[in-house]
Amino acid sequence: MRHVSLLIALSAFWLLLSGVFTPFLLAAGLGSALLVVWFTDRRMKVLDLEGHPVHLTRNALTYWPWLLWEIVKSGWDVSKRILHPRLPISPCLVRVATSQKTDVGRVIYANSITLTPGTISLELSDSEILVHALTREGAEGLATGDMDRRATAFEAAL
């Protein structure tokens, strides 16, 4: 199942990047895709839940737009603070608990934290993330655990 979805994804990727639909190039694309599928599965052994998390696709459709909106909101907030004459920042370190069960889930959460302007994940362990926040409000917003819950719901697909 995973092989087929990776093959389709790689072939689509090839087609969209090349845009040339001659028989030779189509065959070359399919051949390359097959080779990559074989290599990731048999040689590198990474064709698993982590290497090709296709099962997360449906949840990504709801999580990504929410995350984008969070990025826009906090990006605007950080920009205002940078341009403010008195530079009203209150940098602090905060440990936030993670409730994700898989490594993929934890990486999703840590990357989401970093992607949101105003918070950077410094260190990741099994149960918590050390976060550097630009402002105290940012740290408190993270401590409510809203993003943590959403990231956990995201990884819990299927």
Place this chain on the structure above:
Amino acid sequence: MNLVADILGWAFIAAGSFFTVVGAFGLVRMPDLYTRLHASGVLDPFGVSLILIGLMFQAGLTLVTVKLAFLVVLLMFTSPVACHALARAALHRGVKPLLDDKGDASSKH
């Protein structure tokens, strides 16, 4: 229709340029490494993504738009990793973050 796409495209490009410039500005104004990382490592990908979205409107429904979309996704996956790697490397080399004087806000959970 073409005019709408044009206006939207330029609005996105202008907004993206604004945030990129603000990010560069913050890089100069912030007091230490970690806070500078907030300005450059996080705000810049955001600005660049907005510029790329603006370019998508300019390109219309072509393969170029698809390639630009790939770039946005790539940026969204790689930039936080690079930012985290830089911050973590600094932390492990003993660069102390400059903290607000009201003390540690840790362990809220």
